[in-house]
Amino acid sequence: MEIPSKSILVPVDFTDKAEFAFQHAIIMAKYVKREIVLLHIVKKDNERTQAMVRVEEWAKNMEQKYGHKAMTIIRKGDIFKGLKSTAIEINALIIIMGLHNPKRALKTIIGSNIPFYLVQAPPQSEKIKDIVVPFDYNEKARVQLNWVVLLSKYFECNINIIKPYIESNARNEKMKKNMYFIKKVLDEKEVIYGVRTAKRGDKFNDAIYDFGKEISADLIFIMSYDFKKFILKASKFGLKIPVMCINPATNTMLLPGKY
Secondary structure, three states, rough: OOOOOOOOOEEEEOOOHHHHHHHHHHHHHHHHOOOOEEEEEEHHHHHHHHHHHHHHHHHHHHHHOOOOEEEEEEEEEEEHHHHHHHHHOOOOEEEEEEEEHHHHHHHHHOOOOEEEEEOOOOOOOOOOOEEEOOOOOOOHHHHHHHHHHHHHHHHEEEEEEEEOOOOHHHHHHHHHHHHHHHHHHHHHHHOOOOEEEEEOOOOOOHHHHHHHHHHOOOOEEEEHHHHEEEHHHHHHOOOOOEEEEEOOOOOOOOOOOOO
């Protein structure tokens, strides 16, 4: 069985959150025109046959329930390493995963050049309409622009940029240069966006999540190195908004230069 390149990979553990991830994957697949691949990882070779039967039955149930067919694969190994290695093996576009334990998820996310789309609830609409994208003075976060351009192209969604309130003059200069670059790229790509500055005294990760709730965002972008700090805020209130976790190295490079 040949897996199409740039498929949407969904890890399956047969929980409600795996089903939520599948629902989000259907939306993504519909707009970006990609196949969905369901992955289940086993610890031993002798578990493969039984696991394949169970995964295929789960996939059939999902197809009957949501009207979308998916491919299925079984891999042996550790869930953290196996998920990343499988994503690389099939050249996945993105990994859409139900989030159970943020600390455990961090082990999988860090070092992955393929973005993780983390969910804890079903989609709130049939389309991604509003995305919150945080930017500060760190140039590494510019890699998010690749996904901003990609998703805004397919979903025609609103891009809501939020930046921190910065009192340091030196950091403010860096912030201005970064925003100039970001706006230039988005203007050239004809992306519709707005920019908000967090309030003075607000912790930036708190401001990001609060902004997402305020506008009923469908997705929040977070750089992998900020995920741990961000999730502490989000987990307190239940992570209703999906989070797309992006590493400084990504497999979707649409723009020239170093990001």
